[in-house]
Amino acid sequence: MTGPSLQQIIDANPEAETFRFGDGPELSAEILALVRAGKKTATCEAMRVYEGEGDALPVVGRRDVALNWDGTLALMVETVEVSTRRFDQMDAAFVAAQGEFRDLAHWRAAYKAYFTRNGGFSPDMELMCERFRVVEDYA
DSSP, rough: OOOOHHHHHHHHHTTTOOSSSSSSHHHHHHHHHHHHOOOOOOEEEEEHHHHHHOOOOOOOOOOEEOTTTOOOOEEEEEEEEEEEEEGOOOOOOHHHHHSSSSSSHHHHHHHHHHHHTTTTTTTTTTEEEEEEEEEEEEE
């Protein structure tokens, strides 16, 4: 028996956005594993992604679909908190909830490299910071 299709999920959740974690297949798989293990309950992205590219900001209570890098279904997550802050104002508690980093310095180095690869970096750049919970795992 197979699970629901992406179209069926979107039809049932018309407000849902689809997205991929990371910026490549390896990083995406690593992050999905952390989410599935319950170690990652937060994420952040440059605000320019939402302002310039037309993606909808997460909204508390909305359920979105995380895809595997190949576009197949991975998870449905529900946003439980959204905030914005500058890169240079990130705190250790939010970094810990992201589950991927040893500490704030490790987060800064990794995200500086990520943002540099994906449109540019500035210490005062605005970030969208989201906390979420897993609603369904399609694995």
